[in-house]
Amino acid sequence: MAISKTSRKLPPIEVKGSATQPLGMSPAQFLRDYWQKRPLLIRNAFPDFKAPLEPDDLAGLACEPAALARLIVHDEKRDRWHVNSGPLSEDDFSRTPESNWTLLVQDVDKWDVDVAALLDRFGFLPSWRVDDVMISYAEPGGGVGAHVDQYDVFLLQGLGQRHWAISDDPMAPKGFRHDIELKQLAQFESTHEWLLETGDMLYLPPGIPHDGVAFGGPCMTYSIGMRAPSQAELTGDLADFIAEHLPEELRYADPDLKPAKAIGEIDRAVIERIKYALPFAAALDDDMLRDWFGRFITRYRNAQFPAIPDKPLADGALAKQLDAGAQLLRHPWSRLAWSQRRKGCTLFANGQAYNATPGMAEQLCAQRSLDTAGRKIDHIEFALLLALVNDGHLLLRKSRRR
Ligand code: SIN
Ligand code: CO
Numbered sequence: 001m002a003i004s005k006t007s008r009k010l011p012p013i014e015v016k017g018s019a020t021q022p023l024g025m026s027p028a029q030f031l032r033d034y035w036q037k038r039p040l041l042i043r044n045a046f047p048d049f050k051a052p053l054e055p056d057d058l059a060g061l062a063c064e065p066a067a068l069a070r071l072i073v074h075d076e077k078r079d080r081w082h083v084n085s086g087p088l089s090e091d092d093f094s095r096t097p098e099s100n101w102t103l104l105v106q107d108v109d110k111w112d113v114d115v116a117a118l119l120d121r122f123g124f125l126p127s128w129r130v131d132d133v134m135i136s137y138a139e140p141g142g143g144v145g146a147h148v149d150q151y152d153v154f155l156l157q158g159l160g161q162r163h164w165a166i167s168d169d170p171m172a173p174k175g176f177r178h179d180i181e182l183k184q185l186a187q188f189e190s191t192h193e194w195l196l197e198t199g200d201m202l203y204l205p206p207g208i209p210h211d212g213v214a215f216g217g218p219c220m221t222y223s224i225g226m227r228a229p230s231q232a233e234l235t236g237d238l239a240d241f242i243a244e245h246l247p248e249e250l251r252y253a254d255p256d257l258k259p260a261k262a263i264g265e266i267d268r269a270v271i272e273r274i275k276y277a278l279p280f281a282a283a284l285d286d287d288m289l290r291d292w293f294g295r296f297i298t299r300y301r302n303a304q305f306p307a308i309p310d311k312p313l314a315d316g317a318l319a320k321q322l323d324a325g326a327q328l329l330r331h332p333w334s335r336l337a338w339s340q341r342r343k344g345c346t347l348f349a350n351g352q353a354y355n356a357t358p359g360m361a362e363q364l365c366a367q368r369s370l371d372t373a374g375r376k377i378d379h380i381e382f383a384l385l386l387a388l389v390n391d392g393h394l395l396l397r398k399s400r401r402r
Helices: 027-033 055-062 090-094 113-122 231-245 268-277 279-283 286-299 315-323 358-366 379-390
Strands: 014-016 040-043 069-075 080-084 101-105 130-138 153-166 192-196 201-204 210-226 327-330 336-340 345-349 352-356 369-371 394-397
Touching: 040 192, 055 069, 055 101, 055 130, 055 210, 113 130, 113 210, 192 201, 268 279, 268 286, 286 336, 286 345, 286 352, 315 379, 327 379, 336 358, 345 358, 352 358, 352 379, 358 379, 379 394
Parallel strands: 014 040
Antiparallel strands: 040 201, 069 080, 069 101, 101 130, 130 210, 153 192, 153 201, 153 210, 327 369, 327 394, 336 345, 345 352
């Protein structure tokens, strides 16, 4: 079979919209070429855009106690950002500087039917994927700084002009600035810049660094934002849902059990039984399953937990006690298990995981009183014993010999 050497041309990053095609193309083409894939600037997406809301209406809404509003002022000289997360009052607005500030109000579509009507233009998307219409008002220089959003967003210019800078470089650094409460990027270098006029719209898929700054005069931007639960949220909710529906009598079962080779070990057969009992667990990494099961089973239905000692023991003090022949007693409420990882070994104690060696892990599971006399303890084992003492799982009984 002949392989064509012509590579497919990338679709353009800028197109022209019209009254009948706000995306500048059919929804099917937009979804195929841009949605969740690449940014798109649509000039004139909403020709003759009639703003459903005046700046004063937005400020009024921002002062409603239930509104989600933020007032952000940028002190450009010192590069300080001041965020007032509301509830806002008229006084807050009277104190704003002449420029470099912005007001953002989320969920405006829930408050205003004309704003909600804008969503009709996005009917080609599943309605449950749409989160809200957030509206910002900004004076020249106002914005929220360079950042990344986790969701797709359509940024419709509603009033005035805004300068947008974005980066579609997949290698762009995504680290945050730690000195401000806004999740701003520590570094941002744009690959594309545009000045958006009223009616222009910028679509951004998740993860694209962007920075929008009001230009020239008062500026309003309508952000039609999507929502997409994280895999962690989906997993947590599905697990709760399944748990509610499973009958009590379906339990961990081991009719295939063989005599234990190593005391306390969560071995391969356990992991296989879990995968059989919970089919969706079969897709998970074995180390992850072991880590979860070890923590779970050692805290499962424990009536009590060992108390943490008032004062932590220093490593030197423990070394001295062990040299002097002290014994380590396992706390009666400590429930232990251990497992091999692909690299290394973990001891689990009442829901916590500790780095261990198989020899020490098994000894701790097997013996209520650990006699270390004459036993060589390596640095992993020593750190483990110290952590277990300081978490209350092992109690030191000093030697009587002097
Ligand atoms: C804004 O409207 O100022 C911010 C919108 C965004 O960047 O997500
Ligand atoms: Co954004």
